[in-house]
Amino acid sequence: MSGRDGGPGRAADPEAPGSKAPDPEVPDLEAADPEVPDLEVAGLGVRFGGTAAVSGVSFALAPGERAGLIGESGCGKSVTALAVMGLLPSGARAEGRVRIAGRPVLNRPDREVARLRGTRAAMMFQEPRSALDPLKRAGRQVALAARVPRSEARARVRELLELVELDPDTARAYPHQLSGGQLQRVLLAVTLARDPRLLICDEPTTALDALVQRRVLDLIRRICAARGTTLLFISHDLAVVSDLCERVMVMDGGRIVEDGRTAEVFAAPAHDRTRALLAAGDLAAFGHRERVPVVPAAGAEE
Numbered sequence: 001m002s003g004r005d006g007g008p009g010r011a012a013d014p015e016a017p018g019s020k021a022p023d024p025e026v027p028d029l030e031a032a033d034p035e036v037p038d039l040e041v042a043g044l045g046v047r048f049g050g051t052a053a054v055s056g057v058s059f060a061l062a063p064g065e066r067a068g069l070i071g072e073s074g075c076g077k078s079v080t081a082l083a084v085m086g087l088l089p090s091g092a093r094a095e096g097r098v099r100i101a102g103r104p105v106l107n108r109p110d111r112e113v114a115r116l117r118g119t120r121a122a123m124m125f126q127e128p129r130s131a132l133d134p135l136k137r138a139g140r141q142v143a144l145a146a147r148v149p150r151s152e153a154r155a156r157v158r159e160l161l162e163l164v165e166l167d168p169d170t171a172r173a174y175p176h177q178l179s180g181g182q183l184q185r186v187l188l189a190v191t192l193a194r195d196p197r198l199l200i201c202d203e204p205t206t207a208l209d210a211l212v213q214r215r216v217l218d219l220i221r222r223i224c225a226a227r228g229t230t231l232l233f234i235s236h237d238l239a240v241v242s243d244l245c246e247r248v249m250v251m252d253g254g255r256i257v258e259d260g261r262t263a264e265v266f267a268a269p270a271h272d273r274t275r276a277l278l279a280a281g282d283l284a285a286f287g288h289r290e291r292v293p294v295v296p297a298a299g300a301e302e
């Protein structure tokens with residue numbers, strides 16, 4: 001269901017105007033304990049009516065850890081990610097515990113969870129053309145996501161575009177004037193605009209051709225490494241997960257059936273579902289993939 005809920009600005013989760021004033025009922029985020037895992041999920045269950053989409057899902061991500069979430073279509077990867085972000089559709093019923101930086105997410109008031117999104121955790125969706133507003137210039141969208149005072153917006157937009165290795169002139173472009181790879185970088189800048197500690201990517205590059213996809217993934221890897229960002233990366237592409245994530249969790253029928261170091265899990269899968277995924281994903285390709293050179297110069301055509 002990647003991108004299903006990716007409406008304009010969703011990645012940066014803009015709050016209602018005027019919501020910047022501190023809310024006395026919302027815990028002080030700055031007081032968060034740096035030792036606390038960036039993400040804790042315990043006994044997560046999500047139902048749509050009588051059907052369980054996710055059951056008994058538990059895991060925690062330490063700061064800076066990069067974990068892949070894999071499994072066949074419909075196994076519950078996106079629903080898990082949406083539950084983590086507090087973005088489940090209204091028909092969903094969730095149980096269990098989700099904590100971002102130690103703060104509870106499930107069944108909490110939206111304004112409380114909204115404060116965690118963007119600053120503590122942000123999610124990047126598959127299809128940037130639906131996640132970005134077609135009527136706003138790229139720079140404006142990055143500025144809105146950054147929520148800095150107007151006087152600082154230009155410098156912050158430039159800084160964020162440089163982070164994702166785009167030419168600063170990209171700020172003036174509308175989404176339809178940008179390539180798929182450039183759009184995905186703009187969306188990454190929007191997603192990272194408030195320095196989230198946890199980045200969740202749901203099939204972020206499947207819409208791109210192979211070379212552009214590799215460049216964007218390489219960028220995500222380098223940014224996460226440089227900033228110590230924790231990553232939860234959802235993908236069908238096991239080779240991508242193998243390259244990007246030191247840990248992998250395998251889902252089947254709404255449950256995590258295997259969880260371990262990627263190299264070990266892929267070399268000696270313990271579960272039938274993992275074996276089936278690996279067989280379908282052409283195991284022979286692992287370790288033999290040609291590494292795409294580091295991202296080209298800023299503004300290069302994609």
Ligand SMILES: Nc1ncnc2c1ncn2[C@@H]1O[C@H](COP(=O)(O)OP(=O)(O)OP(=O)(O)O)[C@@H](O)[C@H]1O
Pocket residue numbers: 001002048053071072073074075076077078079080089091
């Ligand atoms: N809004 C919804 N209403 C009803 N059922 C839903 C809804 N969203 C997801 N589901 C169901 O929840 C289950 C898990 O879906 P989910 O999108 O998480 O799978 P996925 O592993 O992300 O698949 P894909 O790889 O195709 O994106 C599926 O059976 C799906 O049909």
